[in-house]
Amino acid sequence: MERTHSVAIIGLGAIGRRMLANMPQQGRLRVTGGWDLNAEVRAAAARDFPWLPIPDAAEDLIDASDTDIVYIGVPPRAHAAYADAATAAGKAIFCEKPLGVDLAESRALVARVAAARVPAAVNLSLSGARATGEMRAALTEGRLGAVRGLDIRLHFGAWPRPFQADAVWLAERIEGGFTREVATHFLYLARTLLGPGRVVSTSVRYPAEPAAETHVVARYEFAGVPVTLAGSVGGVGPDRVEATLWGAVRSYRLTEFYRLWQSEGGQWEAVFPDLTEPGQDAYMRQLDHLVAMLDGAPHALPDFRTALEIQTLVEGTLRTDHA
Numbered sequence: 001m002e003r004t005h006s007v008a009i010i011g012l013g014a015i016g017r018r019m020l021a022n023m024p025q026q027g028r029l030r031v032t033g034g035w036d037l038n039a040e041v042r043a044a045a046a047r048d049f050p051w052l053p054i055p056d057a058a059e060d061l062i063d064a065s066d067t068d069i070v071y072i073g074v075p076p077r078a079h080a081a082y083a084d085a086a087t088a089a090g091k092a093i094f095c096e097k098p099l100g101v102d103l104a105e106s107r108a109l110v111a112r113v114a115a116a117r118v119p120a121a122v123n124l125s126l127s128g129a130r131a132t133g134e135m136r137a138a139l140t141e142g143r144l145g146a147v148r149g150l151d152i153r154l155h156f157g158a159w160p161r162p163f164q165a166d167a168v169w170l171a172e173r174i175e176g177g178f179t180r181e182v183a184t185h186f187l188y189l190a191r192t193l194l195g196p197g198r199v200v201s202t203s204v205r206y207p208a209e210p211a212a213e214t215h216v217v218a219r220y221e222f223a224g225v226p227v228t229l230a231g232s233v234g235g236v237g238p239d240r241v242e243a244t245l246w247g248a249v250r251s252y253r254l255t256e257f258y259r260l261w262q263s264e265g266g267q268w269e270a271v272f273p274d275l276t277e278p279g280q281d282a283y284m285r286q287l288d289h290l291v292a293m294l295d296g297a298p299h300a301l302p303d304f305r306t307a308l309e310i311q312t313l314v315e316g317t318l319r320t321d322h323a
Helices: 014-026 039-048 059-064 076-088 103-116 130-140 177-192 280-294 304-317
Strands: 005-010 029-035 069-074 094-097 119-125 145-157 197-205 217-223 225-233 240-248 251-255 259-262
Touching: 005 014, 005 059, 014 029, 014 280, 014 304, 029 059, 029 280, 039 251, 059 076, 069 076, 069 280, 076 094, 076 103, 094 280, 103 304, 119 280, 119 304, 130 251, 130 259, 145 177, 177 197, 177 225, 177 240, 177 304, 197 304, 217 259, 217 304
Parallel strands: 005 029, 005 069, 069 094, 094 119, 145 225
Antiparallel strands: 145 240, 197 217, 217 225, 240 251, 251 259
16 A cells, blocks of 8 residues: 655645645645644634644644655745754655745755755646656657757736735745746756756846836856746736747747647647646646655656756846846
8 A cells, every 4th residue: 555645734825725725636645734924824724724733833743753744835035944944853845946045045955955865855846747748758859859949938917916915025026026936937947958057148127125026038048058038027918927949840838837839830739638727737746746756756856956056047037137
């Protein structure tokens, strides 16, 4: 009989609630409790998930003998504190992205987690997505021909997005903004498909303090392949979350995070036309990879060191203010 892994959820915001809904459906993950620093958030979670134990302190969950893994879904500046608590307790870690916002602190965290030798991964949700696997296979098999570049296009009518409106920190430049929250996923995609990357140039526009960026234009190179990012906030119309991998023979386009299209010169055609909920499919596949990590089996989840690479690109993108 396959073992069930017990999860302590630290952070009961939008993403923590998604984990509360999805983890029990995976079949081999058992949520043993949840906690949030905000008493109102804890009370709301208790109403919406009446089966969820919520102790007085996060440490009660992390240190519990039946906790196998700690999911960290709090704002990024607090990731290190909870990761350190988990490693001190000898527990595995599944941490939200970005890994952090201070590069020196994140480098030190990576070293501590490595020294602790606990299973640890960061939730860059494209890592286990069906679309990512298809593009990776196409590159390996040479189905794209020569790779010409990758373009990332982001637009949000409002930031934070409506479902994140209660997360005030996302609106502030100290640890929020769409570059850290969304572009991180696509810079990871570039890294996992193409190879190591570097920032070539960047231009960022900020409103008055303490608000996060409203416009970003950046150029990168990933193993010699040009990658561009253009992102903006404001204006009526649908949000846009899109990445296009351009090949000389075939190109791929991701829309709405997980919906994959391909073209060999004509119109874009759906790669998985029968996949009606690609987002939910990606979430569940991510949890399958999490179970594989806990089993000691091969998995696609990025480790802390890879997440640090992506954080370095993100913070390099945000380093210049051209307001």
